[in-house]
Amino acid sequence: MTLDPSPPQPATGPGGAAAPPYGTAPRDDAARRAELAAFLRSRRERITPEQVGLPRGARRRTPGLRREEVAHLGAVGVTWYTWLEQARDIHVSPQVLDAVARALMLDRAERSHLFALAGAVDPMPGRECTGVTRELRQLLEQLTPFPAVVQNSRFDILAYNRTYGRLLCDLDALPQEDRNCMWLAFTHPEWRASMGDLEGAMRVMAAKFRASMAEHVAEPAWKALVARLTEASPEFREIWAQHEVVRPVSSVKLFRHPRVGALELTATSLWTGPNPGPKLLFYTPVDETSRERLEQLAAEPAALAAV
Structure with a gap:
């Protein structure tokens, strides 16, 4: 079972009104999403398939893990994770962020950084995702x-x-x-x-x-x-x-x-x-x-x- 299996929905403003389309959000929000996307890519690219028990395969060109592999490891919808790395203007639940943190084997400081960039409150702030198996x-x-x-x-x-x-x-x-x-x-x-x-x-x-x-x-x-x-x-x-x-x-x-x-x-x-x-x-x-x-x-x- 994957978390948030349906495609992401655009962010909404007060009263349920549609938020400005992607690309017209306030500059600080856009910068934060871009930083989040870059952070996720950097964490994904540092993990080898062997570290998480996946086969490398003969045609792998991606450094580290593929996006779909991270989504699979975290039981998260592939579309959700892809849109996060594309800096889309979407709302992601703390449960999804927790799953992504575990899949990427983030340590405590990295996990805190992830939630801060996503503008979310960590439901388990003391949790350690060090990747020490x-x-x-x-x-x-x-x-x-x-x-x-x-x-x-x-x-x-x-x-x-x-x-x-x-x-x-x-x-x-x-x-x-x-x-x-x-x-x-x-x-x-x-x-x-x-x-x-x-x-x-x-x-x-x-x-x-x-x-x-x-x-x-x-x-x-x-x-x-x-x-x-x-x-x-x-x-x-x-x-x-x-x-x-x-x-x-x-x-x-x-x-x-x-x-x-x-x-x-x-x-x-x-x-x-x-x-x-x-x-x-x-x-x-x-x-x-x-x-x-x-x-x-x-x-x-x-x-x-x-x-």
Whole structure:
């Protein structure tokens, strides 16, 4: 069963009168619809068929998914979704927007952006559509005792296993909006104390963030994080003003854990979708001592890990 199966109807004004035809709407509404259309296309084109269990086929020329595939995944009428990407002047229900958000695997910030552009109220504003599948979450746990995390290019922490959740601080105790590696590296005392090369890590993250942000300069979530960090951290203000973009960095990281001691770990990243989409980052021990300490950390009771 698809949502809104009938063709979209033109928008109506007060009292049911027909609204101005498409192309004569107020300029701000037209700009918002155009931005919504571009945003939907960009999210659709970043998802591969394989990510959602669809065959690629020999004749695929569309980057990412086709429009009809998004409509099918979201159980939404193809016409409705097509008209959204064409910036048509139509009214779309929150239920349809929710279905589109799930089909496009939007994260929390992207979902909020979608509803804002559509001029609709999100019925479930706390809902997360990160695209972290059940299979990927199972893989995270199977990597234990090696720390593993799924991040997006904004350094939001989307999912993690219990070892990573205890490596730098107690992630479970943090509110969702603070689970961002940039925010934690610049503001969280325990996270900062655990980093063996804090200054180098901050510079590398800021440089990678700036490089990634080139494709997201107009997106509210990116601008909001920069503003939040600028207000909270003098170190961030200084580094950000230097406009550095990606520096070479060693894959071997040193962590100092308050209970198990120092750990030398090699970082490996695997993209779960088209670069720069979400990535799986995991750490493997450089030596036997680090391996033993990882096993000790993973085996700690939850109550002790939170101390």
